[in-house]
Each structure stands twice: as C-alpha cells, then as structure tokens.
Amino acid sequence: MSETAEQRYNFAIAEPRWQAAWEKAGCFAVADVPAGDRPKYYVLEMFPYPSGKIHMGHVRNYTLGDVVARYKRARGYEVLHPMGWDAFGLPAENAARQRKIDPRTWTYANIATMRTELKRIGLSFDWSREFATCDPAYYGQQQKLFLDFWAAGLVERRLSAVNWDPVDNTVLANEQVIEGRGWLSGAVVEKKNLAQWFLKITRYAPELLAGLAELPRWPERVKLMQENWIGRSEGAEVTFALARPAGGIENVTVYTTRPDTLFGMSFLAIAPEHPLAHAVAATSAEAAAFIAACAARGTSEAAIETAEKEGFFTGLTVRHPFIADAYLPVWIANFVLMEYGTGAIFGCPCADQRDLDFSRKYDLPVPVVVAPRDADKDFGVFDKAFDGDGVIINSEFLNGLSPRQAKPAAIAKLEAIGAGKSVVNWRLRDWGISRQRYWGCPIPVIHCPTCGPQPVPAADLPVILPEDVSFDRPTNPLDHHPTWKHVACPNCGAPATRETDTFDTFIDSSWYFARFTAPGAAAPTDPAAAAHWLPVDQYVGGVEHAILHLLYARFFTRAMNATGHLGLHEPFAGLFTQGMVTHESYKDGDGNWLYPDEVVKTSETTAVTAEGAAVTVGRIEKMSKSKRNTVDPGAIIDRYGADTARWFVLSDNPPERDVEWTEAGVQGAFRFVQRLARIAATIAAAPDATAPASLSAEAKKLRQLTHRTIAAVTEALETFAFNLAVARIYELAGALTGASPAAEDLRFTRFEAITTIAHLVAPMMPHLAEEIFATLRPGAGMVANRAWPEADPAWLVKDEVTIAVQVNGKLRGTITVAAGQDKAANLALARDAVAATLAGAAIAKEIYVPDRIVNFVAR
RNA sequence: GCGGGCGUGGUGGAACUGGUAGACGCGCCGGACUCAAAAUCCGGUUCUAGUGAUAGAGUGUCGGUUCGAUUCCGACCGCCCGCACCA
Numbered sequence: 001m002s003e004t005a006e007q008r009y010n011f012a013i014a015e016p017r018w019q020a021a022w023e024k025a026g027c028f029a030v031a032d033v034p035a036g037d038r039p040k041y042y043v044l045e046m047f048p049y050p051s052g053k054i055h056m057g058h059v060r061n062y063t064l065g066d067v068v069a070r071y072k073r074a075r076g077y078e079v080l081h082p083m084g085w086d087a088f089g090l091p092a093e094n095a096a097r098q099r100k101i102d103p104r105t106w107t108y109a110n111i112a113t114m115r116t117e118l119k120r121i122g123l124s125f126d127w128s129r130e131f132a133t134c135d136p137a138y139y140g141q142q143q144k145l146f147l148d149f150w151a152a153g154l155v156e157r158r159l160s161a162v163n164w165d166p167v168d169n170t171v172l173a174n175e176q177v178i179e180g181r182g183w184l185s186g187a188v189v190e191k192k193n194l195a196q197w198f199l200k201i202t203r204y205a206p207e208l209l210a211g212l213a214e215l216p217r218w219p220e221r222v223k224l225m226q227e228n229w230i231g232r233s234e235g236a237e238v239t240f241a242l243a244r245p246a247g248g249i250e251n252v253t254v255y256t257t258r259p260d261t262l263f264g265m266s267f268l269a270i271a272p273e274h275p276l277a278h279a280v281a282a283t284s285a286e287a288a289a290f291i292a293a294c295a296a297r298g299t300s301e302a303a304i305e306t307a308e309k310e311g312f313f314t315g316l317t318v319r320h321p322f323i324a325d326a327y328l329p330v331w332i333a334n335f336v337l338m339e340y341g342t343g344a345i346f347g348c349p350c351a352d353q354r355d356l357d358f359s360r361k362y363d364l365p366v367p368v369v370v371a372p373r374d375a376d377k378d379f380g381v382f383d384k385a386f387d388g389d390g391v392i393i394n395s396e397f398l399n400g401l402s403p404r405q406a407k408p409a410a411i412a413k414l415e416a417i418g419a420g421k422s423v424v425n426w427r428l429r430d431w432g433i434s435r436q437r438y439w440g441c442p443i444p445v446i447h448c449p450t451c452g453p454q455p456v457p458a459a460d461l462p463v464i465l466p467e468d469v470s471f472d473r474p475t476n477p478l479d480h481h482p483t484w485k486h487v488a489c490p491n492c493g494a495p496a497t498r499e500t501d502t503f504d505t506f507i508d509s510s511w512y513f514a515r516f517t518a519p520g521a522a523a524p525t526d527p528a529a530a531a532h533w534l535p536v537d538q539y540v541g542g543v544e545h546a547i548l549h550l551l552y553a554r555f556f557t558r559a560m561n562a563t564g565h566l567g568l569h570e571p572f573a574g575l576f577t578q579g580m581v582t583h584e585s586y587k588d589g590d591g592n593w594l595y596p597d598e599v600v601k602t603s604e605t606t607a608v609t610a611e612g613a614a615v616t617v618g619r620i621e622k623m624s625k626s627k628r629n630t631v632d633p634g635a636i637i638d639r640y641g642a643d644t645a646r647w648f649v650l651s652d653n654p655p656e657r658d659v660e661w662t663e664a665g666v667q668g669a670f671r672f673v674q675r676l677a678r679i680a681a682t683i684a685a686a687p688d689a690t691a692p693a694s695l696s697a698e699a700k701k702l703r704q705l706t707h708r709t710i711a712a713v714t715e716a717l718e719t720f721a722f723n724l725a726v727a728r729i730y731e732l733a734g735a736l737t738g739a740s741p742a743a744e745d746l747r748f749t750r751f752e753a754i755t756t757i758a759h760l761v762a763p764m765m766p767h768l769a770e771e772i773f774a775t776l777r778p779g780a781g782m783v784a785n786r787a788w789p790e791a792d793p794a795w796l797v798k799d800e801v802t803i804a805v806q807v808n809g810k811l812r813g814t815i816t817v818a819a820g821q822d823k824a825a826n827l828a829l830a831r832d833a834v835a836a837t838l839a840g841a842a843i844a845k846e847i848y849v850p851d852r853i854v855n856f857v858a859r
Numbered sequence: 860g861c862g863g864g865c866g867u868g869g870u871g872g873a874a875c876u877g878g879u880a881g882a883c884g885c886g887c888c889g890g891a892c893u894c895a896a897a898a899u900c901c902g903g904u905u906c907u908a909g910u911g912a913u914a915g916a917g918u919g920u921c922g923g924u925u926c927g928a929u930u931c932c933g934a935c936c937g938c939c940c941g942c943a944c945c946a
Contacts (some may be wrong), residue, residue, distance in 0.1 A: 008898095224863060225941055233945075256946060269946095309944080335944040345946045353860085354944055427945060546941080651884070652871055660871075668885060671898090678899090723872075727883035734883090737900075804879035809927040811879055847926055853878045857926045 009677030011641030015767045018782075019122055027784045028069075028124045030080050032518045032529035041077035042533045043069040044513055044572075046541030046549070049086045050110035050132070054117040056581040056623055056661060057542070059633045060649045063764075064578055064722070065540040066123045067650065070763040071717045073124070074788035080533050082516040083118065083125040085111050085132035088139075088505045092439045097471045103439045104467065107134055117634055122642045122766050124784075129519045133508035138515065139441040140462025141524040142507065147444060147455045148563040149199065156198045157453060160432055161273075164192035169475045170436045185474075191295055197443060197501070198430040201555045205230055205426045207569070208554055217574035219656075222546040229547050231427025233257055236411050238346065238420040240268055240318035243327055247279025252318060252330070255341030255425055259414065260406030263395035264348040264369035266359055268318050269311065269333035271343040277332045280314045287312055287332065294334045309358045310334045321419035322396065333358065341425055350381040369395050370403060431552070433504045438469060438477045440502030448489035448496040457490050463498070476500055509549055510556035513539075513571055525565045534566065535573045543577035550575070576720055579658040581649070585618035585629040593628040601663075620660055631661050643765035644670045650764050651726040672730070673768055676757065679736050680772035683754045692745040699745040705735055706753045707795035713760045714791070722764070729760055751776070759789045805830040806855040812837045815854075823848050830854040 022028065034040070045065035048058055062083075069081040085107075092103035111132060118125075131138050149155050163172040167185035171194065201208075209230045212223045235257035242250055252268060270276050272294035281288035290312040311331040320326035328346075335354055336345055349359035349366045359366055360383070371379045372390045392398045397413070398406045414420030434443070442463040444456035456463055466484045469477035478484060478500040489496035511524070517533040518526030553571050560566040586594040586607060599607040599615050607615040623630045636645050648669040652659055695703065709732040716725035736753055755776055762769035762783045769783045780786075798819050803826065805813045813833040817826055827846055831838065838858060845857040 221863065221940085228862065228942055231942090231945070235946080254946080258946075333944095335946095337945070340945045347946090352946070354946080357944095425945085427942095543940085654872080657872095662871090662885080664885060665871080672884090675899090724883085727873075730883055802879080806879085806927070809878095809925090814879065845926060847878090849878060853927085855878080855926055 008674055009768065009771065011643060011673070011767065012638075014771045015120070015122060015642050018767045018770045019119065021770070021782065022124070022784055025782065025785070027782070028073075028079075028081060029126045029128055030078055032521075032526055033532055034078055036078065038076060038078040040080065040533055041069075041072040041538075042080045042517075042536045043072065043538045044082065044516070044536045044540070046539075046545060047084045047086050047509070047512060048114065049089055049091075050107055050114055051091060052110050052113065054114050054633050056631055056633055056649070058118075059121060059645055060581050060655075060659065061540060061542070061578060062118065062121060062123050063646045063649055064576070064655050064720075065538070066121075066646075066766075067717065067722060067763040068538050068540070069124050070766060070784070071788070073784070074759070074762070074786065076787065079124075080517070081123075081125055082129040082519075083123070083127065084130050084512060084516065085114075085134075086505070086509050086512070087111065087132040087134040088440045088502075088508055090437065090439070093437065093471070096439075100471075102467070104134070107132070107439075120634070120637050120642055121646065124766070129516055131515070131519050133441075133505075133512065134439070136462045136464050138512075139508070140464075141515070141521075142441050142503070142511070143444040143456070143461050143463060144458070145511065145524050145560065145563070145565065146503075146507075147458070147461075148565070149559055150455060152559070152563050154200050154203070154559050154562070156200055156430070157195055158198060159193045160196045160198070161191050162194050162196070164190045164194070166190055167474075171434075194434075196432045196434040197445075197499075198432055199555070199559070201431045201552075202426060202428055204555055204558050205232070205428045207558060208428075208551065211554065211570055214570060215573070215575070218572075219543075219575065219577055222543070222550065222575060222577060225546045226551055229428065229551065233425045233427070235259065235423060235425060236407075236414060236420050237342065237423045238262070238321060238414060240321065240328075240346070240419075242330070243317045243319060246276060246314075246316055247282060249276050249279055252276060252344050253342045254344045254346045255423065256346060258348065258351060258403070258407075259410040259420070260392060260395075260398060260401070260403045261348040261351045261369050262320075262322060262346070262410055263398065264350045264367050265320065265328055265346045266349055266355075266364045266367060267329050267331055267347040269331045269336050269345050269347055269358070271336040271338035272332055272334065273338040274332070274336075274343045276314075276316075276330070276344075280316070280332070284314075287314065290332060294332075309354065309361060311358060311362060313362075321414060321417060329364075331358075331362075339429065340427070349385065351385055351387050353385040353387070356381065356383070356385040367394060369393060431504075431555075433507060434501040435504055436476045436479075436500075437502050438465070438471075440505055441508065442478070443499040443501055443503060445499040446487055446490060446496050447499060448491060448494060450494060451489055451491040451496075453499075454489060454491050454496070460490075478502070506548060506552050507556075510552045511560065513553070514557075514560065514566060523565070525560070527565075527567070530565075531567055534568055535571055538574045538576065539572040540576045540578060542580070546577065576655070578655050580622045581661055582620050582658050583623050583629040583631060583661045584620050585627045587616045587618060589614055593626070595628045596631060596663075622658075623661070636666065640666060640670045641673065641767070643768045644673050647672065647726070647765050650722045652723065654723055655720055672733070673765065676733060676761070676768060677772060679733065680754050680758070680775055683736070683750055684775045690744075691748055695745045695749065696743065699743070699749045702735055702746070702749040702753055704795050704798075705732055706749070706756050707791045709760065710756060710789050710791035711796055714788070717763065725760075726764070729757060732757060732760075756789050759783060759786065801851045803830070803851065804853045805833050806853060807834055807837050807858055809855060819851055823850075827854060831856070 043065050045061050069079050073079045087107050092107050095101050095106045096103045133139060165172050165185055165187055167187040172189060209227060209232055212226060215223065235255060236259040237253050237255055238259065239251050239253045252270065272291045277291055281291050311333040314330045314332060316330040317327040318330055320328060336343065347355040347358060349356040350368045351370050366381055368381050369392060370386055370390050371393050372386065372388060389402060392401050392403065392406045398409055401409060411422050442465060444461060444463045446454045446456060448454055466481055469481055471477055473480060485498040485500055487496055487498055513536050514525050514530055514534065518529035557566055557571040558569055561569060583596065586599045588594055588609065594615060599609055601607045607617050609615055633645060644666060648666050649659060651669060652665055709728050712728040713725045716722065732753060736750060741747065758769050758773040758776065766784065773783045800816055801819045802814050802816045804811055805815060815829045815833050817829065827848060838856060841858040843856050844859050847855040
C-alpha cells in the first residue's frame with residue numbers, strides 16, 4: 001500500500017491531527033454542574049483493569065460507547081463520557097511476587113501504556129475526569145463511604161466459613177481452589193470459620209428484585225439472571241418438637257415451599273453444620289465422624305454433582321404437627337445446606353426426588369400424598385418423585401385440593417396451632433468483603449482488645465497503603481509489616497491494631513460511576529453534580545458482569561442513598577451488553593498455540609506456518625492470551641488506522657453478539673475508508689453546486705435515498721443496530737460511484753449526499769468524517785461540533801410503489817403504481833398482470849393491502 | 860434438573876406491528892484498466908431444471924392457525940448461555 005500512498009487518505013497523519021484538534025477545542029470536556037440548559041446524557045463503558053495492554057474487547061466496548069456519546073452530542077445533548085481505571089487487584093500482587101516489581105509502579109505504568117493506546121482510538125472521553133481506584137483520593141472516599149454504611153447499620157462483622165490454605169495461611173476464593181487444593185501451595189484446603197466483614201445486601205433483596213421492573217432499557221436476560229440470583233421463594237417455616245430434647249435443643253424449624261405435602265413426610269433432615277447436629281456429635285463419636293466426613297468433602301461443583309446422598313440417623317424423633325402420635329426420625333444429611341433456609345428440611349419422598357433417593361437408600365417409607373389429576377386408583381411413586389400439579393390425597397383436611405390451594409390451607413392450620421408461619425426466603429446472601437490481600441483498599445477499622453472494632457476517625461482518613469512492604473512471604477504483607485498496623489485505639493488510647501484485610505475489589509467498581517460526576521469532590525460525591533448527571537443513561541459492558549458487578553452497584557446506589565450520598569435508587573437507566581471478540585485458534589504439530597501472524601492461511605480452513613509446517617486450525621473462540629488467538633489493537637491501528645478498526649468492529653454483526661475478527665473483514669473496512677475519501681475528493685473537486693429549481697429523476701432519486709438514509713441510520717443508532725447503520729451508509733455510498741456528472745442538479749444532490757455521509761459516519765469513524773468534511777466544506781468547523789442531519793419528511797415520501805401480486809398467496813408478479821392509489825384501479829391492474837395465471841378462474845376473494853400487496857384467492 | 864435464548868445462501872447477517880425472503884458486507888465468478896500484478900471500476904452470485912423469458916423448491920424437523928408464516932401456536936431435534944442437592 002506504500003507505493004500509492006500519496007493518492008490515499010493518510011490516516012497516520014490525519015488521526016493524530018484530529019485528536020489534537022478535538023482536545024484543543026475541548027470538545028468533550030463538561031463541567032461537574034453545567035451552566036447551560038442542554039439536556040444531559042451520561043454514557044459510560046465499564047472501566048478497564050490495567051492489565052498491561054488494550055485488547056480487542058476493549059476496542060469494541062469503547063467504540064460502542066463512543067458511537068452513542070458522539071451521536072448524542074450531535075443530537076444536542078451535553079454528554080458526560082468519562083474514563084478511569086479499576087486498578088486494584090491480584091495481578092499486580094502476582095507481578096510483585098514473581099517479578100519483584102512494586103504493585104504501584106506496575107499498575108501506573110500499565111495505566112500510562114493503556115491510556116496512550118486508548119487515545120489512539122479517538123474516543124470522545126473527558127480525560128480531565130480520569131482517576132484510578134488505587135489513587136488514595138479515590139479509595140479514601142471509599143473508606144468514608146464504608147464508615148457511613150457502618151454507622152447506618154449496613155455493615156456487620158461475623159464468623160463465616162472460608163476456604164483456608166494452611167500452607168500459605170490465607171483465605172482463597174472459590175476460583176482459587178482447584179480439586180480441593182490451593183492453586184499455589186497445592187495444600188488440601190480446609191473449611192475454616194473466620195471473622196469477616198459483610199455488607200448487608202440482603203436487607204435490600206426485596207428492593208433489588210422490585211427495582212428490576214423499573215429498568216425497561218436493560219436486557220431481559222440480565223434482569224432474569226439477577227432475579228434468579230436474588231432468588232425469592234415463598235413458603236413456610238414449620239417447627240417440629242423433638243420427642244426428647246438433645247443438648248438443650250427442644251425443636252427444629254424447617255423451611256419448605258411445599259407445606260401442602262406435610263402429610264407425606266417420612267423423615268426430618270438437618271445440615272451437618274446444624275446446631276442440633278453439633279449437639280448430637282457431642283455425645284456420639286459416630287455422628288462426629290460423619291459430620292467431619294461431610295466437612296472434608298469438596299465444595300466444587302463436580303464434587304457436589306457426583307456426591308451420593310448420605311445420612312446419619314441421630315436416634316432422635318420429632319412429632320408431626322398434624323398427626324397425633326406420629327414420630328418421624330431425624331437424620332443428618334449431606335445434601336442439606338446450612339446456608340439456605342433454616343439448614344433443616346422435612347423429607348417428603350413422594351414429591352421430591354432428593355428425598356426419594358434418600359428414602360430408598362435408607363429404607364424409609366414413601367407415603368403418596370400428591371397424584372396426577374388423571375392418575376388411576378393404584379397410582380404409586382417408585383423411583384421418580386411426582387412434583388407436578390395434581391391433587392392432594394391421603395392428607396385429611398387437604399384431600400381433593402390442588403397443591404396451589406393446599407399451601408395456604410396448610411399454612412393457615414400451622415398458624416392456628418402455632419407450629420409454623422408463612423415465610424419468604426431469599427437465595428441472596430450478605431456480601432463478604434474481606435480479602436487477605438495487599439493491593440486493595442484498606443478497611444478503615446482499628447481492633448482494640450478492650451473496645452472491639454473501632455472506625456478510623458474521619459480526620460485520619462484516608463488509611464493509606466504503606467509502600468515499604470515485602471512480598472518475601474506468601475501471606476498478606478500488611479499483616480507482617482513491622483509498624484503499619486500498630487496504632488492507638490481511637491476510643492481508649494490503648495495499643496491496638498489496624499484491620500489488615502482489604503476490600504473486595506468489586507467495591508471499587510460499585511460507585512465509580514458516581515465519582516465520575518465530581519472526581520475532585522472533597523466528599524465521596526458532590527450532591528449537585530450527582531443529581532445533575534445520574535443515572536447513567538447508557539451503560540455498556542460485557543455480559544460477564546450481569547450479576548455481580550451490576551448487582552453490587554445497584555446495592556451501593558441504595559446504600560449511598562440511605563447515607564445521603566446519592567438521591568436515586570437505580571444507577572444505570574440503560575444497559576447494553578456487548579458480545580465478545582473471537583478469532584480462530586491455531587496449533588502447530590507439537591500442539592503449541594500459535595499467534596495469527598505466525599500462520600499463513602492457505603484456504604478457508606487450512607493454514608501453514610511461515611516455514612511451511614502444518615498448522616491445525618482450531619475453534620473460533622474468545623481472544624485469549626493463553627490460546628494466542630489475539631490481535632493487538634496497536635498493530636491494527638498502525639496498519640489500517642483507528643477508523644478502520646472501529647468500523648470493522650461495528651459493521652459485521654449486531655453488537656450484542658460475538659464478532660469474529662478476520663483479516664478479510666478488516667481489509668474490507670479499510671477499502672471502504674479509502675473509497676469514502678476518494679468519493680469525497682472527486683465531489684469536492686467539482687465546482688460548487690447550488691440547489692437547482694427542479695431536479696431530474698436521477699437527482700430526485702439520490703436525494704430521496706439521502707434522506708431515507710438519514711432516517712434509517714438515526715433509527716439504527718437509537719437502537720444499537722450499528723450493523724444496520726453501516727449497511728445503510730454502504731448503500732448510499734454505493735449510489736455515489738462514477739465520475740462527477742456535468743448536470744448541476746446531480747452535482748448538488750451528490751454534494752448533499754457525501755456531506756450527509758460525513759455526518760452519519762462521524763460517530764463511528766470520527767477522524768475520516770472530519771477529514772472529508774474539511775475538504776468538502778472548508779471553514780465550516782468540525783463535525784464534532786455540528787448538529788446531526790435531519791431527514792426532510794418531504795423526501796421520505798415515496799411517490800411510486802411496487803406492489804406484489806399474489807394468487808393464492810404465491811407471488812405471480814408485481815405492479816408499479818403511484819403511492820396511495822385507490823383500491824379498484826390497483827386490483828384491475830393486478831388482475832391484468834396475472835391474467836395468465838388466473839386463466840379465468842373464479843376469484844373467491846380479493847385481498848388488498850395498500851401499497852403492499854394484492855392477493856387473489858382463486859378456486 | 861431448572862430458567863432463558865438461538866437455528867435463514869459458501870459466509871457474517873437483513874426482513875417494519877404476519878404482506879415481494881436473502882438488504883448490506885465478506886468470499887467467489889466474469890469483464891474493464893495494466894506488458895503484468897496490486898489497487899480501482901463495472902456486472903453476476905439461494906438451490907434445482909432449462910440456451911432462454913420461465914417453472915419448481917426453499918428460513919432446523921413435523922404439524923396447526925391464516926387469503927398469506929422467517930414472523931403466531933404445539934411437538935420434536937440441535938446448539939449456546941445462566942443457575943443448581945435452593946428444600
């Protein structure tokens with residue numbers, strides 16, 4: 001491409017030039033509290049973790065957001081479009097341990113690299129609002145928030161079961177436990193109870209669920225995932241009296257969603273961690289051994305899936321609440337979870353598969369209390385429980401009712417006899433936020449041996465991470481720092497120690513969108529700025545954050561509301577979740593992964609190395625470093641320019657789906673960039689054309705297409721159908737081929753068309769848009785500061801329409817008529833058009849849809 | 860197992876609230892320009908039969924509703940995603 005470079009649009013010169021021009025003009029900077037009366041629009045993309053380099057997923061994510069931001073600006077909105085860094089996290093610590101680099105140095109160096117890379121994409125960020133979550137100015141405000149939450153009763157410190165690595169002396173996340181062993185040490189991981197800080201997100205469970213209904217601009221899929229995660233379930237708590245108390249415990253309460261099946265109960269089962277189980281274990285070595293065996297069992301998904309149902313009979317029995325003199329055995333069972341419900345269930349084997357499996361294994365009775373409506377007299381349950389709708393049988397006062405009717409009836413009876421009540425249960429659990437890590441926000445708490453945990457006084461905030469730390473031991477450097485943790489108790493002044501755990505990094509990203517509205521505020525938020533800009537009007541990010549991040553941010557918004565930092569409940573009014581960027585993967589003969597630029601494609605499905613060795617072309621999957629199927633955005637921008645990269649990630653398919661990065665596709669995008677520049681040059685070279693009094697048919701057609709394209713692209717951008725916007729622009733550009741005509745009216749409509757294209761492509765290819773607009777209308781300013789084109793309704797009206805003519809629903813011809821013509825005339829025309837097919841057959845019915853279709857129903 | 864989504868040419872994908880299936884891109888084929896190539900420009904491209912205007916088939920499979928179904932309904936097949944001994 002170098003030999004003819006002088007004839008081409010030179011992106012390498014133009015792109016940095018326009019980026020500098022936008023920056024100089026301050027196009028994208030806004031005030032915390034703007035003075036004017038333009039309507040606001042807040043566009044936000046999920047901020048990146050500074051891992052080292054930008055990848056194609058970032059390019060796609062930020063390009064999608066940038067299209068919205070630039071489009072909304074052109075539509076007259078004042079747009080807040082900030083960028084920052086989610087900068088705390090484990091990779092920085094790993095770099096410190098493995099390569100002896102200070103996490104701070106590593107992180108800020110990565111930020112510097114990635115900022116430079118991002119700027120080359122030409123994104124319309126207000127860079128003046130940039131911050132990193134590892135800046136003390138940010139995390140200090142976060143500590144303030146935590147203390148306010150604490151004061152408001154939203155924080156709790158309590159014992160919690162964790163994965164404990166006995167060699168590394170640290171808590172491991174579930175993802176860090178591999179086949180029951182620590183990922184670094186290889187030691188068998190233990191379950192241990194540790195004091196951990198929790199945020200009481202469960203208090204907001206009903207609100208977080210109900211709030212989903214107020215989010216029409218969120219994907220249904222994401223709302224459903226959150227709904228399932230929050231997991232509301234309606235049922236009842238039933239209290240069973242023990243026939244004989246054990247360890248001072250007199251009764252056991254279970255949670256059930258099927259109180260209608262109480263008469264089908266054949267046992268009661270408790271979790272191994274249930275207090276009653278401990279009481280039994282105190283006097284039974286066998287029980288203690290069973291409980292220990294359960295605790296040692298892995299908690300990985302695979303282990304759970306293959307786990308056999310196992311139980312231990314305690315020797316205890318409980319009374320049935322409805323049946324006099326009925327006693328049911330109490331078992332400790334490995335499939336009952338302490339964390340859900342009350343940690344105890346009643347077993348009804350006929351209506352629950354797990355209970356049935358358990359009953360069969362231990363020879364417990366299986367009374368049948370629900371039967372299908374159409375069941376015969378001798379309906380029985382053998383190896384498959386019946387949990388469908390049906391009719392209650394063998395259940396005294398519930399007989400004949402459906403399960404749905406029987407539930408309230410059973411609950412009413414339980415309430416009447418004081419044995420139970422209606423209860424709503426949630427799957428959502430409180431958020432454990434303690435991490436035994438260095439590179440995170442210090443938890444601003446001081447532990448005093450006499451006063452207990454004390455908040456760090458406001459005057460002493462922020463609690464800053466010490467820099468002189470050592471990673472020579474595997475445990476948390478904060479813990480074995482010689483001086484940092486030793487302080488005086490703020491309450492009594494006695495020697496005390498700082499909390500050495502840091503926050504889960506999900507906290508950092510739970511409120512950054514609010515901080516962006518006033519990044520320099522002395523408090524966590526500036527209420528006026530937050531009130532002006534929030535909620536985020538359009539949030540864009542990966543679907544992998546559908547649950548945790550988005551749920552935490554929704555919770556934080558409510559907690560910040562409760563503590564006076566924000567005035568709203570839902571942070572993100574609109575959410576768009578984009579698909580991944582994928583690429584083919586390649587392996588050499590020895591099974592090593594190869595980078596795309598190490599292979600030469602020899603056909604659609606085959607490839608060889610540069611040396612000619614055989615290459616296995618693998619699956620198309622998400623770009624990942626481990627599989628080496630990555631393409632470096634920097635290299636792409638060097639070769640093709642940012643606009644080409646942007647255009648490609650937008651053009652091929654809908655943004656919510658995965659896009660496959662292909663060299664052919666990129667080249668197609670690059671050709672279009674050059675073609676547009678060429679068309680613009682041709683047209684600009686033509687002498688000025690003024691609007692002629694009348695237009696020829698050809699000129700009229702072009703003008704109609706131009707205005708239809710404005711309307712279609714506008715509609716497409718409003719609905720995230722960016723691939724359709726691209727297609728419509730291709731279509732209009734396609735109509736502009738050929739040499740510049742002599743006719744004045746055509747010169748005018750062509751000029752109008754290309755000028756329109758310059759504006760329509762601007763959100764997607766902003767540099768090229770500026771470049772061609774500058775050649776077309778020198779001195780008319782930058783596209784970035786110009787208004788979006790308006791489609792003239794007069795030019796959207798079609799004066800001629802082609803109507804399909806069908807016989808019995810089959811297309812037999814078309815007629816072209818003036819639009820909006822009357823029925824009779826068109827029917828007659830249509831009949832002529834298909835006379836041969838009708839061949840005089842009797843017409844039973846004539847269907848006429850104006851300007852669309854005529855259908856003759858012939859017998 | 861539960862919940863949700865998706866199946867359209869060689870390929871990525873279009874098709875408004877049921878109304879001419881395949882827009883637009885990629886690829887491929889043919890042509891122009893060129894000593895040649897690249898780039899560019901023009902034309903063609905769902906399949907089958909036919910030189911041909913044309914005819915038939917066609918949106919995972921089977922059935923239904925309708926004048927008319929990619930679109931609505933039912934069953935099935937396949938793929939993808941989320942959750943999961945959740946009581």
